[in-house]
Amino acid sequence: MxxxxxxxxxxxxxxxxxxxxxxxxxxxxxxxxxxxxxxxxxxxxxxxxxxxxxxxxxxxxHRKSNSSSSSPSRRSGSRSRSRSPGRSAKGKRRSSSQSRESKEEKKKTVRETNLTFLKLSENNTSRYNGEPDSTERNDTSYKPLQVVEGLPLLNGRRLKYRINGFYAFVLTVAAVGTSLYFEIELHYLYDHFLQFAVSAATFSVLLSIYLYARSLKAPKEELSPGGNSGNFVYDFFIGRELNPRIGNFDLKYFCELRPGLIGWVIINLAMLLAEMKVQDRNMPSLSMILVNSFQLLYVVDALWNEDAILTTMDITHDGFGFMLAFGDLVWVPFIYSLQAFYLVSHPSEISWPTASAIIILNIFGYYIFRGANSQKNAFRRNPKDPKLAHLKCIPTAAGKSLLITGWWGLVRHPNYLGDLIMALAWSLPCGFNHILPYFYVLYFTCLLIHRENRDGHQCKKKYGLAWERYCQRVPYRIFPYIY
The missing domain is CATH 2.30.30.140 (SH3 type barrels.)
Known part of the structure; x- marks a missing residue:
């Protein structure tokens, strides 16, 4: 030991x-x-x-002391004291000259040190809210087939990730369009919805067993901070290895967006086609069109801004175990599509005025969600951008800053607020005859409140008094004047 x-x-x-x-x-x-x-x-x-x-x-x-004893001013002072009185004036002038040179060198060193610190502060001024994992992300905009680096690991290593989720989605859309052209019955997914869900759950269990087994041979520096407790049940659930990879293929990163979100869109489309068949309709209902459109926008936005996931707790803190495997492969595609699934056998006719109101609500939620995320990203890329000059922030010990105005001065997690408003808009087209369409928004509320508590705990530990001052300035966590 x-x-x-x-x-x-x-x-x-x-x-x-x-x-x-x-x-x-x-x-x-x-x-x-x-x-x-x-x-x-x-x-x-x-x-x-x-x-x-x-x-x-x-x-x-010790280093400071050695530096001081060998400084030019100290050496010149020693020589001036050993000189004869007749040469003392010349020695004093030389000592004075060398002293001025020493001062200039010191000033230059101070300027260089301040400049270095300033650059580091500018690079680290990315702290924008209560999400501790977003403080040191790469300042990069979206580029086709871009490769970016993740946050530093405990050993200082930075893993590389290929940002191509949106193109994977486009390729999937092309494949689905081709299958529809050849009249492949996509509503088969609706007829065997439960079987597909059970199959995905079985696969997630097998994947979790594999992940746990390989983590036993992983170096300690590659384990997640919370998944190495020694309790088999807990470690299997939360995940031991932080970034399990087969070669350059990152298993957790791949599963986080692609199969879940893209699968969600495909299932929604299958439900739309199934509704037309089951209810003998020539076109889908307005409710089904709204649900598909709202959730498609959400998925496209996530895939287009794929690099943002590199700073989330899922990637930077949590290991890849049963929790994330089941969530990515089963929970997201099969639970998030419950509204569309419900509408297949429970038609809900809504008027255009009602639909317009729901559309406005979803746009409002998306406006908050995207506005908050865009503001934090802009602040992260260039805190001195003139467009952000109106924003105020609280500095932290390392030069990072906590925004206390703008979207992030309204509540600590405005992106969560926008997320929940959109989730409600997805449920409203289904009417109020059953709680099933509202399961997602109820579950999502509990999830985000729990995540906010985790974020707050981590930020308190990491930012100390600065975080306490931030909480005093921004008292509401998600819902203004409520929570």
Whole structure:
């Protein structure tokens, strides 16, 4: 068992993650399992650091002392004292000249240090809300077949990801269109909906077993922070390995969007065709068209902005186990499509005025959702953009900032608010005769509230007093004046 180097309560110098800057910290505890130190910064921020990121205070002071003893001013001063009185004036002038040169060198060093710190601060000024995993993402816009780097892992490595989800969706649409052209009955999915769901669930269990088995051989630095508890049931559920890969193929990243979201759209389309067949209609109902259109917009938006998922807790914090495997492969495509499934056998006729009101509600939710996400992305790419000059923020210990105006000054998670408004708009076309179409919005509300609590806990630990000040300025979490 490795011997820890620093004791609890010891004051040391800790490197801020993702930078070369060291700050004075106090060791709070040590995890024998992960071999990470929990340290506390002067502003109350708590982080987990590797031993290689910690240095003794004396090592910094020692270098500073050596630098001072060999400075030009000290050397020139020593020579001036040893000179004869007749040469003292010349020696003093030379000493004064060298002293001025020394001061200029010091000023230059300070300027260079400040410039370096400024650049690091600008690169790190990406903190925009209560989502701790979004603080250090790549400042990149969407490009065709783009390859981007993820956030730094515990060992400092940054994995590469190919951003091509939208093109996978386009390819799938082409394949589905071809099958419809050759009159392949897509509503077969509706007739065997339960069988497909059970098959997907079985596959997710088998995938989870494989993931757990391979994680037993994975290096400790590749395990997730919370999935290495030693409890088999918990670790199997939450996932032990953070980024399981077969070669360059990232299993978790692939499953996060592609099979679930694209499968969701295909199932919705199958329900639309099934409604026309079951109800003997020449065209789908207005309710079915609204549900398909709203959810298609949501999926296309997610795939077009695929790189945003690299900063979510699913990618950066949670391991890939049964929770994510079942959620990605079963829960998303088969539960999120319940509104369309319900409308096949429970027709709901709505008037155009009612449909217009629902459309306006969905547009309003999407406006909040996309506006909030676009604002945070713009702030992340260039905090000094003149278009963002009206935004105010609270600085944190590492130069990152917490927005307290704009969308992120309204509530801590305006994107969650927009998400929930859209979810309600998806359910309303189904009427009020059954709770099944509203299961998604009820479940999603519980999910986002739970996730918000997790985010808040992580941010409190990571940003300390700055997070407390942020919460005072932005007291509402998701719903203005309610929660």
């Amino acid at each position: 490795p011997v820890r180097r620093f004791a609890d309560g010891e004051v040391v110098m800790g490197r801020w993650p993702g930078s070369v800057l060291y700050y004075e910290v106090q060791v709070a505890s040590y995890n024998d399992l992960t071999h990470l130190y929990t340290v506390k910064y002067k502003d109350g921020t708590e982080l987990e650091l590797k031993e290689s990121d910690l240095r003794s205070v004396s090592s910094f002071k």
